[in-house]
Amino acid sequence: MANSAQAQKLVYLVTGGCGFLGEHVVRMLLQQEPRLRELRIFDLHLGPWLEELKTGPVQVTAIQGDVTQAHEVAAAMDGAHVVIHIAGLVDVFGRASPKTIHEVNVQGTQNVIEACVQTGTQFLVYTSSMEVVGPNIKGHPFYRGNEDTPYEAVHKHPYPCSKALAERLVLEANGRKVRGGLPLVTCALRPTGIYGEGHQIMRDFYHQGLRLGGRLFRAIPTSVEHGRVYVGNVAWMHVLVARELEQWAALMGGQVYFCYDKSPYKSYEDFNMEFLGPCGLRLVGARPLLPYWLLVLLATLNALLQWLLRPLLLYAPLLNPYTLAVANTTFTVSTNKAQRHFGYEPLFSWEDSRTRTIRWVQALESSAQ
Numbered sequence: 039m040a041n042s043a044q045a046q047k048l049v050y051l052v053t054g055g056c057g058f059l060g061e062h063v064v065r066m067l068l069q070q071e072p073r074l075r076e077l078r079i080f081d082l083h084l085g086p087w088l089e090e091l092k093t094g095p096v097q098v099t100a101i102q103g104d105v106t107q108a109h110e111v112a113a114a115m116d117g118a119h120v121v122i123h124i125a126g127l128v129d130v131f132g133r134a135s136p137k138t139i140h141e142v143n144v145q146g147t148q149n150v151i152e153a154c155v156q157t158g159t160q161f162l163v164y165t166s167s168m169e170v171v172g173p174n175i176k177g178h179p180f181y182r183g184n185e186d187t188p189y190e191a192v193h194k195h196p197y198p199c200s201k202a203l204a205e206r207l208v209l210e211a212n213g214r215k216v217r218g219g220l221p222l223v224t225c226a227l228r229p230t231g232i233y234g235e236g237h238q239i240m241r242d243f244y245h246q247g248l249r250l251g252g253r254l255f256r257a258i259p260t261s262v263e264h265g266r267v268y269v270g271n272v273a274w275m276h277v278l279v280a281r282e283l284e285q286w287a288a289l290m291g292g293q294v295y296f297c298y299d300k301s302p303y304k305s306y307e308d309f310n311m312e313f314l315g316p317c318g319l320r321l322v323g324a325r326p327l328l329p330y331w332l333l334v335l336l337a338t339l340n341a342l343l344q345w346l347l348r349p350l351l352l353y354a355p356l357l358n359p360y361t362l363a364v365a366n367t368t369f370t371v372s373t374n375k376a377q378r379h380f381g382y383e384p385l386f387s388w389e390d391s392r393t394r395t396i397r398w399v400q401a402l403e404s405s406a407q
């Protein structure tokens with residue numbers, strides 16, 4: 039607990055606070071950060087659930103704004119001590135143009151950094167992604183690697199390119215002088231594939247399974263491991279980093295941390311079945327039902343159709359050459375850097391994470407009836 043001198047004096051700003059991860063971070067901060075005086079939530083789209091938070095002891099300020107607009111970011115940040123920059127355009131399906139992805143993820147992050155300098159906000163936590171490292175376009179496996187594991191990070195897709203550029207900007211900004219003369223302290227968190235309550239892609243797979251008569255069809259070999267981490271633990275890591283950054287600035291400033299917990303190593307599809315199975319879905323096939331070359335062909339056809347139909351409508355299926363490559367390349371992390379640097383231990387066990395996620399999927403089922 040904070041002592042009384044520390045109590046309720048800090049102002050935090052969370053960008054993207056109304057998204058999947060952002061909402062968990064906002065709720066976690068309100069539960070776990072006793073020094074909070076004001077929590078500002080900055081997002082392009084504000085959620086109605088914010089209203090219920092406004093009755094608590096912490097002042098919750100909702101700010102509708104766009105990270106690509108430097109003046110809006112700077113105005114929101116004035117007087118904040120810490121910024122947790124989560125806002126981003128998460129698009130690997132070709133819904134947004136590469137230019138828009140760059141503007142939001144790279145220019146938006148540059149605007150946040152400049153606003154820190156301009157307003158004197160000294161601590162910046164950035165939500166990066168495992169995709170900053172890989173899987174790379176060559177399909178090299180990253181097997182239980184850590185932050186120092188050598189890996190050839192080569193990107194072509196706009197989303198990982200934008201996250202890699204933005205992460206670099208954040209790390210290079212560490213040590214810049216902010217208004218008042220103190221050094222900016224930054225660090226980046228790299229979640230693997232996040233799952234949990236509110237995960238849109240899990241929702242999509244669940245509905246797809248229901249449409250297919252309670253079945254999903256295996257496309258990826260069981261041997262391909264895909265790193266996953268529970269949203270509550272990712273949120274907890276953000277809260278801890280933000281809290282410890284001041285005390286451990288010399289150690290943590292300019293560092294990157296993978297987000298990890300005790301979630302098991304499995305293929306993307308087998309992992310999803312941990313939740314979808316207890317909700318009545320079945321994964322058909324002990325091995326992929328289609329040969330890989332046929333999946334590549336289907337994914338390429340989808341990309342071609344997307345391009346042809348673009349003037350008429352947006353065709354953005356889950357399967358495209360990029361998502362197939364990511365799902366089909368082993369990428370898992372095994373590290374304790376966050377534990378060593380700022381004492382992180384997962385707040386939710388695997389059993390808790392699983393139960394919470396299953397309950398959420400079950401609630402989707404009953405709300406759909």
Ligand SMILES: NC(=O)c1ccc[n+]([C@@H]2O[C@H](COP(=O)([O-])OP(=O)(O)OC[C@H]3O[C@@H](n4cnc5c(N)ncnc54)[C@H](O)[C@@H]3O)[C@@H](O)[C@H]2O)c1
Pocket residue numbers: 053054055056057058059060080081082083103104105106124125126127128142146165166167168201228229230231232233
């Ligand atoms: N979901 C994952 O598996 C995953 C994994 C690793 C990293 N990440 C990163 O975590 C962050 C959050 O991802 P998420 O899954 O919660 O996505 P999300 O789409 O649910 O949330 C992103 C939020 O950012 C907001 N936003 C988008 N453009 C904005 C703009 N121009 N100005 C202000 N707000 C804007 C959106 O309205 C949304 O609320 C992203 O930066 C993403 O790159 C996500």
Ligand SMILES: C[C@@H](CO)CCC[C@@H](C)[C@H]1CC[C@H]2[C@@H]3[C@H](O)C=C4C[C@@H](O)CC[C@]4(C)[C@H]3CC[C@]12C
Pocket residue numbers: 128130166167168169230231232239257258264306307356357360361362364365
């Ligand atoms: C081939 C299909 C047969 O069922 C399965 C396709 C699954 C894909 C849609 C997803 C497989 C891996 C996912 C990505 C991964 O978990 C990590 C990510 C990093 C994050 O920063 C953004 C989301 C994502 C790119 C995530 C997106 C969906 C997958 C490609």
